[in-house]
Amino acid sequence: MKRILIVDDSITARMFIKRCLEIAGCQDAHFMEAANGKDALALLKSEPADFVVADINMPVLDGIGLLRWIKSSPKLNMLPVVIISSASNPAQDQELLSLGAYAVLQKPISPPQLRAVIGGLIESPVEEE
Amino acid sequence: MDTVAKEKLRNAVEQAVSATIENMAFTVAEPLETPPQETSDMIGARLPVLKPYAAELRLAMPVNTAQALAQELYSVTYDDITPDMLHDIAGEFLNMIAGAIIRSLLPQDTPFQLGLPVAGSCSLFDSTQTFTAWGFSIDGNELIILTDERLVTAYTTPTASDAL
Numbered sequence: 001m002k003r004i005l006i007v008d009d010s011i012t013a014r015m016f017i018k019r020c021l022e023i024a025g026c027q028d029a030h031f032m033e034a035a036n037g038k039d040a041l042a043l044l045k046s047e048p049a050d051f052v053v054a055d056i057n058m059p060v061l062d063g064i065g066l067l068r069w070i071k072s073s074p075k076l077n078m079l080p081v082v083i084i085s086s087a088s089n090p091a092q093d094q095e096l097l098s099l100g101a102y103a104v105l106q107k108p109i110s111p112p113q114l115r116a117v118i119g120g121l122i123e124s125p126v127e128e129e
Numbered sequence: 130m131d132t133v134a135k136e137k138l139r140n141a142v143e144q145a146v147s148a149t150i151e152n153m154a155f156t157v158a159e160p161l162e163t164p165p166q167e168t169s170d171m172i173g174a175r176l177p178v179l180k181p182y183a184a185e186l187r188l189a190m191p192v193n194t195a196q197a198l199a200q201e202l203y204s205v206t207y208d209d210i211t212p213d214m215l216h217d218i219a220g221e222f223l224n225m226i227a228g229a230i231i232r233s234l235l236p237q238d239t240p241f242q243l244g245l246p247v248a249g250s251c252s253l254f255d256s257t258q259t260f261t262a263w264g265f266s267i268d269g270n271e272l273i274i275l276t277d278e279r280l281v282t283a284y285t286t287p288t289a290s291d292a293l
Contacts, residue, residue, distance in 0.1 A: 009245070010221040012202060012214070016153060057224070057243055086228030092240045106232075107225045108152035 002029040002122055003047070007040040007054035007066065008084075013107070017053055017084065023111035025122050037061030041069055044076060051102070051121050056085035064099070071100035080121055084109055134285035135261075137234070142263045142274055145229035149222060154201045156268055164264030165271045169252035174219040176227050177244035182283035185258060186230065187275040188223040189251050194270035195219060220246035226274060234284040 004026060008014045014033050021029065032047055034040035038061040040052065052070070056063035063083055070076045080102035085092075093104040103117040143160050150158040167173075172195045178184040195215040196207060203214060224246050231241050260275040 010217050010224070012217045012221040015203065057245060059245060086225045087231075087241055087243045088228070089232050089235070089240065090237045095240070107228060108149055110152055 002026060002050045003032065004029050005032045005034065005040060005043065005047075005049040005052045007034045007037065007052060007058070007063070009035050009055065009058045013055060017109065020109055020111045020114050021053070021118075024115035024118065026118075029122075037063065037066030037069070040066055044070075044079075049079065051080040051082065051118070053082045053084060055107075056083060056087060056096075064096070067096065067099050067101055082117060082121075131281065131285075134281045137285045138230075138261075138276060138281055139263070141230045141233040142226075142276065144233060145226045146263075146265050146272070146274060148229060149225045150265075150267055150272075153222070153225070154198055154267070156201070158265040158267050158272065161264035161266055161271075164262035164273055167251055167262065167273055167275065169250065171251040171273075172215050172219050172248070173251035173254055174216070174223040174246045174248040175254055176220075176223050176246040178227065178231060178241065178280075179244050180242040181235070181239060182279065184279040184283060185277045186223060186227045186280070187254065187260065188219055188226065189273040189275065190219065191271055194267060194272055197268065197270050198222070216248035220248035223248075223274075230276070230280075231284065234280070 006014050006017050018031050032043055034043050036058045054063045054066055067081050070079055070081055083096050083101045083104045084107055086107040088104055088106045096104050105113060105117060146158045150156060167189045171189045171191055173187060173189040175185060175187045195218055196210055198218050199210045199214050227243055235241055258277040260277050263274045265272045
Protein backbone atom coordinates (compact mmCIF):
# COMPACT_ATOMS: atom_id res chain seq x y z
CA MET A 1 0.00 0.00 0.00
CA LYS A 2 1.36 3.41 -0.99
CA ARG A 3 1.58 6.10 1.65
CA ILE A 4 0.90 9.55 0.24
CA LEU A 5 1.17 12.88 2.05
CA ILE A 6 -1.03 15.70 0.70
CA VAL A 7 0.00 19.20 1.79
CA ASP A 8 -2.33 22.14 1.15
CA ASP A 9 -3.83 24.79 3.42
CA SER A 10 -7.23 24.37 1.74
CA ILE A 11 -9.31 21.41 2.91
CA THR A 12 -11.19 21.62 -0.40
CA ALA A 13 -7.93 21.29 -2.34
CA ARG A 14 -6.75 18.38 -0.18
CA MET A 15 -10.04 16.58 -0.68
CA PHE A 16 -9.95 17.18 -4.45
CA ILE A 17 -6.31 16.06 -4.78
CA LYS A 18 -7.11 12.92 -2.79
CA ARG A 19 -10.07 12.17 -5.05
CA CYS A 20 -7.94 12.68 -8.18
CA LEU A 21 -5.21 10.40 -6.77
CA GLU A 22 -7.78 7.70 -6.06
CA ILE A 23 -9.13 7.91 -9.61
CA ALA A 24 -5.56 7.99 -10.97
CA GLY A 25 -4.78 4.60 -9.44
CA CYS A 26 -4.17 5.23 -5.73
CA GLN A 27 -7.54 3.97 -4.48
CA ASP A 28 -5.85 1.64 -2.00
CA ALA A 29 -3.33 4.19 -0.75
CA HIS A 30 -3.02 5.42 2.81
CA PHE A 31 -3.46 9.19 2.72
CA MET A 32 -1.99 11.61 5.22
CA GLU A 33 -2.75 15.33 5.23
CA ALA A 34 -1.01 18.48 6.42
CA ALA A 35 -2.09 22.13 6.13
CA ASN A 36 1.39 23.60 5.65
CA GLY A 37 5.02 22.68 5.14
CA LYS A 38 5.90 22.78 8.82
CA ASP A 39 3.14 20.33 9.75
CA ALA A 40 4.19 18.14 6.81
CA LEU A 41 7.79 17.95 8.04
CA ALA A 42 6.60 17.11 11.55
CA LEU A 43 4.44 14.33 10.14
CA LEU A 44 7.26 12.96 7.98
CA LYS A 45 9.46 12.55 11.07
CA SER A 46 7.11 9.90 12.44
CA GLU A 47 5.20 8.66 9.38
CA PRO A 48 7.06 7.40 6.30
CA ALA A 49 5.64 8.38 2.91
CA ASP A 50 6.21 7.09 -0.62
CA PHE A 51 5.66 10.52 -2.12
CA VAL A 52 4.38 13.98 -1.28
CA VAL A 53 1.88 16.11 -3.21
CA ALA A 54 2.22 19.74 -2.11
CA ASP A 55 0.81 23.15 -2.91
CA ILE A 56 3.17 26.12 -3.21
CA ASN A 57 1.18 28.88 -1.61
CA MET A 58 0.71 28.06 2.09
CA PRO A 59 1.12 29.91 5.39
CA VAL A 60 3.87 29.14 7.94
CA LEU A 61 6.09 27.19 5.53
CA ASP A 62 5.23 27.23 1.84
CA GLY A 63 5.76 24.52 -0.76
CA ILE A 64 9.13 25.86 -1.91
CA GLY A 65 10.36 25.88 1.69
CA LEU A 66 9.06 22.35 2.20
CA LEU A 67 10.77 21.19 -1.00
CA ARG A 68 14.08 22.74 0.11
CA TRP A 69 13.84 21.10 3.54
CA ILE A 70 13.10 17.69 2.08
CA LYS A 71 15.83 17.87 -0.54
CA SER A 72 18.43 18.99 2.01
CA SER A 73 17.53 16.31 4.56
CA PRO A 74 19.76 13.20 4.56
CA LYS A 75 16.74 11.12 5.60
CA LEU A 76 14.18 12.56 3.17
CA ASN A 77 16.08 13.75 0.11
CA MET A 78 15.04 10.74 -2.00
CA LEU A 79 11.35 11.40 -1.28
CA PRO A 80 9.57 12.46 -4.51
CA VAL A 81 7.66 15.76 -4.20
CA VAL A 82 4.96 16.59 -6.75
CA ILE A 83 4.08 20.28 -6.71
CA ILE A 84 0.56 21.38 -7.57
CA SER A 85 0.17 25.12 -7.80
CA SER A 86 -2.22 27.75 -9.12
CA ALA A 87 0.75 30.11 -9.61
CA SER A 88 2.58 27.73 -11.90
CA ASN A 89 3.93 28.73 -15.30
CA PRO A 90 6.86 27.44 -17.39
CA ALA A 91 9.36 29.82 -15.76
CA GLN A 92 8.39 28.84 -12.24
CA ASP A 93 8.08 25.15 -13.12
CA GLN A 94 11.70 25.13 -14.27
CA GLU A 95 12.85 26.69 -11.01
CA LEU A 96 10.93 24.10 -8.97
CA LEU A 97 12.32 21.23 -11.03
CA SER A 98 15.84 22.57 -10.52
CA LEU A 99 15.17 22.54 -6.75
CA GLY A 100 14.37 18.84 -6.98
CA ALA A 101 10.61 18.68 -7.55
CA TYR A 102 9.57 15.38 -9.14
CA ALA A 103 6.95 17.16 -11.27
CA VAL A 104 4.94 20.38 -11.33
CA LEU A 105 1.24 20.54 -12.18
CA GLN A 106 -1.14 23.46 -12.53
CA LYS A 107 -4.31 23.72 -10.48
CA PRO A 108 -6.97 22.62 -11.11
CA ILE A 109 -5.57 19.17 -11.73
CA SER A 110 -7.37 16.28 -13.38
CA PRO A 111 -6.97 12.54 -12.80
CA PRO A 112 -5.47 11.88 -16.29
CA GLN A 113 -2.87 14.64 -15.80
CA LEU A 114 -2.01 13.27 -12.40
CA ARG A 115 -1.88 9.70 -13.66
CA ALA A 116 0.57 10.72 -16.42
CA VAL A 117 2.88 12.29 -13.87
CA ILE A 118 2.70 9.86 -10.95
CA GLY A 119 2.40 6.66 -12.97
CA GLY A 120 6.02 5.81 -12.26
CA LEU A 121 5.56 6.41 -8.55
CA ILE A 122 2.53 4.22 -8.07
CA GLU A 123 3.71 1.38 -10.28
CA SER A 124 7.26 1.11 -8.96
CA PRO A 125 7.85 -2.05 -6.90
CA VAL A 126 8.94 -0.37 -3.69
CA GLU A 127 6.10 -1.65 -1.55
CA GLU A 128 7.03 -2.79 1.91
CA GLU A 129 4.45 -4.88 3.67
CA MET B 130 -11.00 51.21 -19.68
CA ASP B 131 -9.27 50.53 -22.99
CA THR B 132 -11.51 48.27 -25.13
CA VAL B 133 -8.73 45.95 -26.34
CA ALA B 134 -7.34 45.57 -22.84
CA LYS B 135 -10.80 44.89 -21.43
CA GLU B 136 -11.45 42.22 -24.07
CA LYS B 137 -8.14 40.55 -23.23
CA LEU B 138 -9.07 40.54 -19.57
CA ARG B 139 -12.61 39.34 -20.33
CA ASN B 140 -11.24 36.34 -22.28
CA ALA B 141 -8.78 35.54 -19.49
CA VAL B 142 -11.49 35.70 -16.80
CA GLU B 143 -14.03 33.67 -18.79
CA GLN B 144 -11.53 30.94 -19.67
CA ALA B 145 -10.24 30.75 -16.10
CA VAL B 146 -13.71 30.49 -14.54
CA SER B 147 -14.92 28.02 -17.16
CA ALA B 148 -11.90 25.70 -16.77
CA THR B 149 -11.99 25.83 -12.96
CA ILE B 150 -15.72 25.16 -12.61
CA GLU B 151 -15.62 22.42 -15.24
CA ASN B 152 -12.66 20.69 -13.62
CA MET B 153 -13.69 21.02 -9.99
CA ALA B 154 -17.48 20.93 -10.07
CA PHE B 155 -18.06 19.05 -13.36
CA THR B 156 -20.49 21.67 -14.65
CA VAL B 157 -20.53 24.72 -16.90
CA ALA B 158 -20.10 28.40 -16.01
CA GLU B 159 -21.89 30.67 -18.47
CA PRO B 160 -20.88 34.34 -18.65
CA LEU B 161 -23.68 36.81 -17.88
CA GLU B 162 -24.05 39.97 -19.95
CA THR B 163 -24.93 41.97 -16.86
CA PRO B 164 -23.03 40.91 -13.74
CA PRO B 165 -25.09 40.54 -10.56
CA GLN B 166 -24.62 43.13 -7.84
CA GLU B 167 -22.24 42.13 -5.06
CA THR B 168 -24.10 42.25 -1.76
CA SER B 169 -22.82 42.21 1.82
CA ASP B 170 -24.46 38.89 2.69
CA MET B 171 -22.58 36.98 -0.03
CA ILE B 172 -19.76 34.53 0.61
CA GLY B 173 -16.56 36.05 -0.67
CA ALA B 174 -12.81 35.87 -0.93
CA ARG B 175 -10.07 38.32 -1.78
CA LEU B 176 -6.61 37.50 -3.05
CA PRO B 177 -3.66 39.80 -3.64
CA VAL B 178 -1.36 39.35 -6.61
CA LEU B 179 2.13 40.15 -5.30
CA LYS B 180 4.45 39.82 -8.31
CA PRO B 181 5.31 40.95 -10.90
CA TYR B 182 2.67 43.67 -10.42
CA ALA B 183 0.47 44.34 -7.42
CA ALA B 184 -3.25 43.78 -8.00
CA GLU B 185 -6.23 42.18 -6.32
CA LEU B 186 -8.98 39.80 -7.34
CA ARG B 187 -12.13 38.91 -5.50
CA LEU B 188 -14.84 36.31 -5.72
CA ALA B 189 -18.39 36.78 -4.47
CA MET B 190 -21.30 34.35 -4.57
CA PRO B 191 -24.68 34.00 -2.89
CA VAL B 192 -24.79 31.34 -0.19
CA ASN B 193 -26.85 29.05 -2.43
CA THR B 194 -24.06 28.99 -5.05
CA ALA B 195 -21.50 28.08 -2.41
CA GLN B 196 -23.81 25.39 -1.00
CA ALA B 197 -24.32 23.88 -4.46
CA LEU B 198 -20.56 23.78 -5.03
CA ALA B 199 -20.03 22.24 -1.59
CA GLN B 200 -22.59 19.53 -2.31
CA GLU B 201 -20.85 18.67 -5.57
CA LEU B 202 -17.32 18.82 -4.20
CA TYR B 203 -17.79 17.16 -0.84
CA SER B 204 -20.68 14.86 -1.77
CA VAL B 205 -22.60 15.97 1.32
CA THR B 206 -26.18 17.02 2.05
CA TYR B 207 -27.12 20.63 2.88
CA ASP B 208 -27.32 19.70 6.56
CA ASP B 209 -23.66 18.65 6.60
CA ILE B 210 -22.34 21.84 5.00
CA THR B 211 -20.45 24.10 7.40
CA PRO B 212 -19.55 27.81 7.06
CA ASP B 213 -15.87 26.80 7.05
CA MET B 214 -16.47 24.61 3.99
CA LEU B 215 -18.13 27.49 2.14
CA HIS B 216 -15.33 29.91 2.97
CA ASP B 217 -12.65 27.40 2.02
CA ILE B 218 -14.35 26.76 -1.33
CA ALA B 219 -14.49 30.52 -2.01
CA GLY B 220 -10.79 30.93 -1.20
CA GLU B 221 -9.62 27.90 -3.18
CA PHE B 222 -11.74 28.66 -6.24
CA LEU B 223 -10.46 32.25 -6.26
CA ASN B 224 -6.90 30.96 -5.88
CA MET B 225 -7.24 28.73 -8.95
CA ILE B 226 -9.15 31.30 -11.02
CA ALA B 227 -6.66 34.05 -10.18
CA GLY B 228 -3.71 31.83 -11.12
CA ALA B 229 -5.26 30.98 -14.47
CA ILE B 230 -6.08 34.64 -15.20
CA ILE B 231 -2.60 35.94 -14.39
CA ARG B 232 -0.95 33.05 -16.27
CA SER B 233 -2.88 33.87 -19.41
CA LEU B 234 -2.11 37.60 -19.19
CA LEU B 235 1.65 37.30 -18.65
CA PRO B 236 4.34 36.07 -21.04
CA GLN B 237 5.21 32.41 -20.34
CA ASP B 238 8.69 33.27 -19.07
CA THR B 239 7.43 35.69 -16.41
CA PRO B 240 7.01 34.12 -12.95
CA PHE B 241 4.28 35.48 -10.73
CA GLN B 242 3.35 35.22 -7.08
CA LEU B 243 -0.07 35.16 -5.47
CA GLY B 244 -0.77 35.98 -1.85
CA LEU B 245 -2.96 33.88 0.41
CA PRO B 246 -6.72 34.16 -0.09
CA VAL B 247 -8.83 35.59 2.70
CA ALA B 248 -12.41 34.32 2.75
CA GLY B 249 -15.50 35.39 4.67
CA SER B 250 -18.61 37.47 4.30
CA CYS B 251 -18.36 40.13 1.60
CA SER B 252 -19.40 42.67 4.23
CA LEU B 253 -15.87 42.40 5.61
CA PHE B 254 -14.30 43.58 2.38
CA ASP B 255 -13.90 47.17 1.42
CA SER B 256 -11.32 48.84 -0.71
CA THR B 257 -10.18 52.03 -2.27
CA GLN B 258 -9.62 50.19 -5.54
CA THR B 259 -12.13 50.28 -8.38
CA PHE B 260 -13.27 46.81 -9.38
CA THR B 261 -14.81 45.46 -12.57
CA ALA B 262 -17.38 42.72 -12.01
CA TRP B 263 -17.67 39.65 -14.25
CA GLY B 264 -20.81 37.60 -13.73
CA PHE B 265 -21.38 33.88 -14.34
CA SER B 266 -24.27 31.47 -14.02
CA ILE B 267 -23.52 27.96 -12.75
CA ASP B 268 -26.64 25.84 -13.17
CA GLY B 269 -28.68 28.97 -12.42
CA ASN B 270 -26.57 30.01 -9.44
CA GLU B 271 -24.60 33.25 -9.63
CA LEU B 272 -20.85 33.75 -9.25
CA ILE B 273 -19.00 37.06 -9.51
CA ILE B 274 -15.30 37.63 -10.14
CA LEU B 275 -14.05 41.14 -9.42
CA THR B 276 -10.80 42.42 -10.90
CA ASP B 277 -9.27 45.70 -9.86
CA GLU B 278 -8.20 48.29 -12.41
CA ARG B 279 -4.53 47.46 -11.93
CA LEU B 280 -5.11 44.17 -13.77
CA VAL B 281 -5.85 46.15 -16.89
CA THR B 282 -3.25 48.87 -16.52
CA ALA B 283 -0.37 46.59 -15.48
CA TYR B 284 -1.15 43.15 -16.83
CA THR B 285 -2.62 43.87 -20.23
CA THR B 286 -0.17 46.65 -21.09
CA PRO B 287 2.86 45.97 -18.87
CA THR B 288 5.88 48.19 -18.74
CA ALA B 289 9.09 47.55 -16.87
CA SER B 290 8.57 50.56 -14.63
CA ASP B 291 5.40 49.01 -13.22
CA ALA B 292 7.11 45.86 -12.02
CA LEU B 293 7.60 45.41 -8.29
